[in-house]
Amino acid sequence: xxxxxxxxxxxxxxxxxxxxxxxxxxxxxxxxxxxxxxxxxxxxxxxxxxxxxxxxxxxxxxxxxxxxxxxxxxxxxxxxxxxxxxxxxxxxxxxxxx
Amino acid sequence: xxxxxxxxxxxxxxxxxxxxxxxxxxxxxxxxxxxxxxxxxxxxxxxxxxxxxxxxxxxxxxxxxxxxxxxxxxxxxxxxxxxxxxxxxxxxxxxxxxxxxxxxxxxxxxxxxxxxxxxxxxxxxxxxxxxxxxxxxxxxxxxxxxxxxxxxxxxxxxxxxxxxxxxx
Amino acid sequence: xxxxxxxxxxxxxxxxxxxxxxxxxxxxxxxxxxxxxxxxxxxxxxxxxxxxxxxxxxxxxxxxxxxxxxxxxxxxxxxxxxxxxxxxxxxxxxxxxxxxxxxxxxxxxxxxxxxxxxxxxxxxxxxxxxxxxxxxxxxxxxxxxxxxxxxxxxxxxxxxxxxxxxxxxxxxxxxxxxxxxxxxxxxxxxxxxxxxxxxxxxxxxxxxxxxxxxxxxxxxxxxxxxxxxxxxxxxxxxxxxxxxxxxxxxxxxxxxxxxxxxxxxxxxxxxxxxxxxxxxxxxxxxxxxxxxxxxxxxxxxxxxxxxxxxxxxxxxxxxxxxxxxxxxxxxxxxxxxxxxxxxxxxxxxxxxxxxxxxxxxxxxxxxxxxxxxxxxxxxxxxxxxxxxxxxxxxxxxxxxxxxxxxxxxxxxxxxxxxxxxxxxxxxxxxxxxxxxxxxxxxxxxxxxxxxxxxxxxxxxxxxxxxxxxxxxxxxxxxxxxxxxxxxxxxxxxxxxxxxxxxxxxxxxxxxxxxxxxxxxxxxxxxxxxxxxxxxxxxxxxxxxxxxxxxxxxxxxxxxxxxxxxxxxxxxxxxxxxxxxxxxxxxxxxxxxxxxxxxxxxxxxxxxxxxxxxxxxxxxxxxxxxxxxxx
Numbered sequence: 001x002x003x004x005x006x007x008x009x010x011x012x013x014x015x016x017x018x019x020x021x022x023x024x025x026x027x028x029x030x031x032x033x034x035x036x037x038x039x040x041x042x043x044x045x046x047x048x049x050x051x052x053x054x055x056x057x058x059x060x061x062x063x064x065x066x067x068x069x070x071x072x073x074x075x076x077x078x079x080x081x082x083x084x085x086x087x088x089x090x091x092x093x094x095x096x097x098x
Numbered sequence: 099x100x101x102x103x104x105x106x107x108x109x110x111x112x113x114x115x116x117x118x119x120x121x122x123x124x125x126x127x128x129x130x131x132x133x134x135x136x137x138x139x140x141x142x143x144x145x146x147x148x149x150x151x152x153x154x155x156x157x158x159x160x161x162x163x164x165x166x167x168x169x170x171x172x173x174x175x176x177x178x179x180x181x182x183x184x185x186x187x188x189x190x191x192x193x194x195x196x197x198x199x200x201x202x203x204x205x206x207x208x209x210x211x212x213x214x215x216x217x218x219x220x221x222x223x224x225x226x227x228x229x230x231x232x233x234x235x236x237x238x239x240x241x242x243x244x245x246x247x248x249x250x251x252x253x254x255x256x257x258x259x260x261x262x263x264x265x266x
Numbered sequence: 267x268x269x270x271x272x273x274x275x276x277x278x279x280x281x282x283x284x285x286x287x288x289x290x291x292x293x294x295x296x297x298x299x300x301x302x303x304x305x306x307x308x309x310x311x312x313x314x315x316x317x318x319x320x321x322x323x324x325x326x327x328x329x330x331x332x333x334x335x336x337x338x339x340x341x342x343x344x345x346x347x348x349x350x351x352x353x354x355x356x357x358x359x360x361x362x363x364x365x366x367x368x369x370x371x372x373x374x375x376x377x378x379x380x381x382x383x384x385x386x387x388x389x390x391x392x393x394x395x396x397x398x399x400x401x402x403x404x405x406x407x408x409x410x411x412x413x414x415x416x417x418x419x420x421x422x423x424x425x426x427x428x429x430x431x432x433x434x435x436x437x438x439x440x441x442x443x444x445x446x447x448x449x450x451x452x453x454x455x456x457x458x459x460x461x462x463x464x465x466x467x468x469x470x471x472x473x474x475x476x477x478x479x480x481x482x483x484x485x486x487x488x489x490x491x492x493x494x495x496x497x498x499x500x501x502x503x504x505x506x507x508x509x510x511x512x513x514x515x516x517x518x519x520x521x522x523x524x525x526x527x528x529x530x531x532x533x534x535x536x537x538x539x540x541x542x543x544x545x546x547x548x549x550x551x552x553x554x555x556x557x558x559x560x561x562x563x564x565x566x567x568x569x570x571x572x573x574x575x576x577x578x579x580x581x582x583x584x585x586x587x588x589x590x591x592x593x594x595x596x597x598x599x600x601x602x603x604x605x606x607x608x609x610x611x612x613x614x615x616x617x618x619x620x621x622x623x624x625x626x627x628x629x630x631x632x633x634x635x636x637x638x639x640x641x642x643x644x645x646x647x648x649x650x651x652x653x654x655x656x657x658x659x660x661x662x663x664x665x666x667x668x669x670x671x672x673x674x675x676x677x678x679x680x681x682x683x684x685x686x687x688x689x690x691x692x693x694x695x696x697x698x699x700x701x702x703x704x705x706x707x708x709x710x711x712x713x714x715x716x717x718x719x720x721x722x723x724x725x726x727x728x729x730x731x732x733x734x735x736x737x738x739x740x741x742x743x744x745x746x747x748x749x750x751x752x753x754x755x756x757x758x759x760x761x762x763x764x765x766x767x768x769x770x771x772x773x774x775x776x777x778x779x780x781x782x783x784x785x786x787x788x789x790x791x792x793x794x795x796x797x798x799x800x801x802x803x804x805x806x807x808x809x810x811x812x813x814x815x816x817x818x819x820x821x822x823x824x825x826x827x828x829x830x831x832x833x834x835x836x837x838x839x840x841x842x843x844x845x846x847x848x849x850x851x852x853x854x855x856x857x858x859x860x861x862x863x864x865x866x867x868x869x870x871x872x873x874x875x876x877x878x879x880x881x882x883x884x885x886x887x888x889x890x891x892x893x894x895x896x
Contacts, residue, residue, distance in 0.1 A: 001104065002213070003206055008108045008141070010202035012134075015115040018195030021877045022188050025181045027124045027170055031131045034162060035115050038138055038154075049145040052215025054229050058238050060150050061230070064157050065245045069252030071162050075169045076259035082173050089181045094871030185874055194878055197885040204892050 005046045012039030026081060026088040030074045037067045104144060111137030122183040128167050135159040146220045149227045267317070268326035270310050271343050274353070275392045277307040282385035289378035296378035297368035300385050304364050307388070308357035314345040315354055319750070325398055325462070332401065337457055344398035344461065347754045351594055352395040352526055355601045359518045360388045362723035366609055367510040369719035370616060380420060380508065387413035391519055395526065400449045400459040403527070407445065407491065410520045411438050417515060418507040430503035437500040441490015445527075448483035451476070452534075465533040477534050481541030484531055485548075488524030492578050495552040499817060501575060505567040509612030512567060517574045517608050518601040525581040525597050529590040532755040542586050542758065546667070549582025550675040555815075557685040561692075562801075562811040565622045566611045569693055573648065574604055576682060580663055583675055588758025589666035591751035595738055596659035602734050603647035603656055606727040610641040613716040613724070614697065624696045626707065631698040633713045636721050638698040640728045645694050647731040649687035650779040657775070658735030665771045670760045680778050687782025695790040 012035055019032025041063040048056025078088055085092050114137055117130030135158040142151035170178060185191060222228040234242060281303025285296050292299060314324045327342035345353060364384060371380050387410060394406025411434075419431030449459060455471050456464050472480070488494070493501035504516045515521070528535060528545060535542055556575035563569045577600050584593030615622065617634060631638040647654035650661065660683060668676040702708065715721070737747040788794050801808040810816070868879070 001101070002209070002211075004104065004108070005141070005145075006206035006209065007203060008111060010199060010206055011112050012115055012138075013202060014195050014199035015112070015119055017198050017877075017881055018191055019115075019119040021191035021194060021874050021881065022119065022184050024183070024185055025122075025124050025127075025178065027166060027178070028118065028121075028127045030166060031118050031124075031127055034131065034158065035118060035134055038135065038158065042138055042141065045142055045145050045147045045150055048147065049220065050211065050213055050216045052218035052220070054220055054226075054233050055237075057147050057150050057220070057226075057230055058234050060147075061153070061234065062238075062241060062245055064153060065249055068157060068162065069248050071165060072252045072256040073259070075165060076256035078169060079172070079260045086174075087177060087181070088173065090873050091185070093873065190878060191874065194881040194885065198881055201885055201888040201892060205888065208892070208895060 002046070002050050006043065009039045009043045009046065012036070012042065015039075024089050024091055026078050026090050029090065030071065030078065033074070034067065034071065037063065037070075041067075100144070104141070107137050107140040107144070110134075111141065120183075122179070122181075124170055124178055125167070128163055128170070131166075132159050132163045135163070146217060146226060149230050267313065267324060268328070270313050271324060271326055271345065271396070272328065274307050274311045274314070274357070275343065275389060275396060277303045277310065278385040278388040278392070282382050282389060285378045285382035285385065289382060293378045296381045297364070297371070300381035301361065301364040301368065303385055304357065304361040304388060307392070308361050311353050311357045315350045318345055318347055318350040321753075327398070337453055337459070339399055339401050339459055341402065342398035342460070343396040345396060347750045348526065348529055348594065349395050351598055351751070353392070355522075355598050356388065356391050356395060356519050359601050359605050359727070360384075360391075360514060362726055363510050363514045363518070363605065363609070366513075366612070366720050366723040367508075369717050370510055370612055371508065374508075376420060380417075383413055383416050383420070384511075384514070387417065387515060387520070391523075394523055398461055400452060400461075400464075403530075404445065404449060407487070407523065408442065410515070410523065411435065411442070411491070414438075414504070414515050414520055417511040418504045420507055420511065424506070426503075427506040430500075430506040433503050434500040437497055438490045441487045441497055444483045444486025444490070446487075448480050448487060451480045451483065455480075461530070468533040468537060472534065472537060474537055474539075477537035478540050481531070481535050481538040482544060484527060484534070485541060485545055488528050488545075488582075489548065490524075491527075492521050492524030492582070493575055494524070494548050494578065494582060495555060496817075498552065498556065498575050499821060502568055502571045502814070505565075505571050509567065509608060509615060512571070513605050513608030513612065516571065518605040521574065521578060522581065522597045522601065525578070525585055525593050528582070528585045529594055529751075529755050532585075532590050532758075535585070536588060536756075536758040542588060544586075546583050546586025546672060546675055549579045549584075549586050550678045551579070552576070553579025553583065553682045554678050554685075555579075557682045557689065558811055559814050560689040561685060562808060564624050566614065566624055566627075566693065566697065567608075567622060569624075569689060570604070570607050570611055573607075573686065573689065576686060577604065577648070579682075580660060580679065583667055583672075583679060584663040587667045587670045587672055587675070588760065589663070589670065590755035590757065591748045592659065592662040592666050594751050594755075595747050596656075596663055599647070599655035599659040599731070599734050602727050603644045603654075603731040606640060606644040606724060606731055607648070609720070609724050609727065610637050610644065613637045613720055616716060616720070617711070617713045619711050621711075624693065626704055627697040628700045628703045629698070630708075630713070633708055634698075634715045636715055637724070638694075640724050641694055641698060643728050644731055645687075645690040647735075649690055649782060650683050650775055651687075651783075652772075652776060653732070653735065655731050655733070655735035657779075658738035661772055661775045662738055664775060665766075665768070666757075668766060668771065669764050670758070671762065671764060680774060683775060684778040684782045687779040688786050691783045691786035692790055695786055699791060 016032045016034075016036025016039060019035065020029055023029050023032065041060045044056040044060045044063065046056075048054060048060075081093060082088055111134050114130045114132075114134030118127045118134065121127045121130060135154060139151040139154040139159070142148075142154055220226055220229060222232060278300075281300045284299055284303075285292055289296065317324050324345040325342060326344075327340040329341050330338055331341035332339040364381070367380070367384065371377055374380065390406045390409025390413060392406070394403050394410060397403045397406060415431045415435045418434050419428040422428045422431075452464060453459050455476060456467060458464060468477070489497045501516055501521065505512050507516070535545070553576045556572045556579060560569050560572035560576065563572065577596070581593045581596045581600070584590070584596055613634065614627070614630065614637065618627070621627075643654065647656040650657045652658075660679075664676055664679045664683075667679060707713075716724075738745055789797055789800070813819075868875075
């Protein structure tokens with residue numbers, strides 16, 4: 001079963017990455033990021049189970065905390081973007097070039 | 099039996115993820131995301147991580163999803179829905195995604211570890227929570243404190259970012 | 267004992283750090299702090315010295331300093347008979363000169379900087395002397411070179427001073443190259459640089475050619491540091507530094523490092539008769555050559571500088587003929603009396619407001635009675651008049667030169683002894699005796715005796731100049747100093763050792779000294795023959811000597827000028843301008859701008875394009891890892 005679990009987590013990571021790259025709506029980009037982080041966190045739980053070491057589960061706790069912080073900041077950025085342009089379409093935000 | 103449950107949960111999880119990526123309406127995407135999180139929580143239960151499954155449900159499916167939904171509520175709904183589904187070059191993005199998947203899948207297939215400990219040492223007196231508490235406060239106390247600081251900084255950062263009116 | 271030994275080296279280092287870092291605040295007490303640090307070092311140093319006098323060797327290894335694959339260089343300190351003598355001389359003379367400097371440097375804007383440098387110098391010197399391997403000696407060797415440079419150029423606003431500092435540094439580099447080569451050869455042959463590994467095995471490992479090469483290379487280093495012909499040119503210019511520096515570094519301690527190093531490497535030199543011959547010949551030549559230049563100079567510090575060169579020549583005769591203990595003996599007595607001479611010259615300069623020419627002085631005895639007496643004592647010591655210290659050591663060197671089969675060197679040495687007595691008493695008679703040459707000058711300058719903080723160290727050295735030679739007396743069939751040093755540095759075995767009557771040798775030496783004093787007395791006190799008439803009679807020779815054989819001019823036109831020409835026309839105009847500036851610097855800029863121009867097309871500003879690049883990087887890196895594990 002190990003391989004199947006790992007494939008599921010790989011799928012989540014890949015779907016998340018694709019979502020980050022492919023979507024135009026910044027809100028959905030944030031959701032994709034969450035999925036990606038969850039894929040990585042799931043791998044920790046999988047390894048905790050198969051190695052018989054609870055440290056992996058503890059690590060997931062930290063991952064969850066960091067993910068929550070990241071969402072908070074990401075949403076703040078989204079609000080800021082919305083205030084500035086009235087839109088959360090990332091193609092309106094190509095300021096990195098300037 | 100176990101395999102069947104696994105495949106059902108896996109399909110829910112991956113399907114939810116695909117739903118997030120495919121849907122155009124961000125509210126629907128949020129619902130798909132919740133579905134993914136619930137599926138992951140189910141998988142955690144199967145992996146004897148009951149505490150983390152509950153955490154997953156409360157923090158992700160609960161708090162984070164609602165935060166995202168609330169944020170979207172303060173925005174103009176028509177404006178949100180009007181944003182196009184994909185970027186101008188969706189094929190490139192899909193290709194890179196497939197590349198990552200291929201890499202990770204090959205790694206997963208090549209991965210070999212000693213499985214003799216599988217499923218052991220995950221609970222004290224049948225309680226996974228006790229075990230996590232034991233390890234967390236005995237071995238990972240310092241990282242735990244650091245996490246508190248990270249959360250505080252993120253909180254302050256979010257407040258500062260949204261408080262200032264950018265246009266002035 | 268190991269802690270004590272470490273603190274012998276650390277005490278001056280602590281003094282250096284205090285004065286170097288907090289110099290702004292410690293200024294009023296800098297001299298006291300530095301002297302206390304040195305006094306601590308001296309007192310602590312007495313413990314290992316006592317142990318050595320009882321026949322032990324104190325050696326402690328503190329940690330592994332440079333672990334190479336096969337060669338392991340420890341950081342260890344070693345006190346044996348050789349380093350015990352040096353330890354005593356360095357810490358004792360340094361302490362005296364530090365105390366003297368409190369008075370001499372009083373009011374100088376760089377007061378604390380001066381003492382910081384001086385303490386750093388003593389640290390390096392102790393490391394040089396006490397290190398238990400050649401590489402540690404090299405660290406000290408370079409450290410004292412650095413301090414010498416810093417202290418010669420101490421008054422760096424003066425162009426001559428900073429130029430002199432650079433000259434000392436550059437000339438020393440030549441010698442250091444030789445020293446490095448020698449050490450590399452030693453590591454190559456022995457696989458170690460530790461004295462305890464090298465010397466006992468010298469006979470089995472080295473053949474006579476290898477020993478000669480190593481000996482000559484090491485001697486090149488000694489020539490640079492100890493200012494032997496032809497690398498002596500920096501030492502006279504080094505007199506630009508403050509007088510206590512000239513006394514400590516350029517007379518008593520640092521310049522004798524070369525002698526110590528040759529004596530330390532006695533096992534190698536004893537196997538290489540050619541190298542020994544070179545050492546002794548260069549020493550004898552320098553002794554004679556420098557003494558001739560001292561005859562005509564009018565600058566009191568330069569007279570003493572040439573005299574130092576000459577005395578260093580004697581020491582090299584001693585170690586060169588194979589009687590290492592005589593070299594070390596002269597090193598010790600010389601540190602006492604030459605340190606004293608420089609301190610006396612400093613006291614004269616101090617009261618003459620920096621005037622140096624002997625033409626302006628005369629009759630100073632009335633104004634500076636203590637200094638005058640001390641200078642006479644020191645001059646008697648250097649002139650080789652019994653029972654002063656210099657007589658014993660110089661006589662030991664010359665007697666051994668003759669007995670070990672070097673009669674020519676003996677003759678040269680005796681002539682030099684005559685000249686030494688002559689120029690020293692020329693100095694004493696013209697400066698302290700006779701009448702005032704410039705009426706009213708002393709009154710205008712408020713010439714007065716030096717303060718007690720300066721005279722007390724001078725008296726201490728003066729007493730040692732009187733009695734310091736007694737360790738070279740025959741006591742119950744053995745000479746104590748010889749007995750001590752030959753444990754570590756035995757005399758070279760000479761096939762047909764000649765024996766001469768000791769009384770005759772002593773008689774000749776003493777006669778030479780007295781003749782020199784007499785000649786000076788006739789010319790400068792009685793004026794039976796005036797100096798001017800002699801100068802006129804031997805005009806070409808006088809001109810040559812007064813211009814120090816035109817060596818500086820020769821170096822300037824034959825070495826410095828071509829060097830500049832090559833630097834300017836090849837290194838600057840071709841290598842620097844064309845290859846480095848145009849080729850490498852401009853080329854790198856051009857390349858970067860071209861690449862940047864191309865990369866600009868990638869910068870779209872759209873966030874997801876950056877995400878593409880990130881994922882491409884992830885794919886390539888993990889793909890590379892996958893390829894590796896498959």
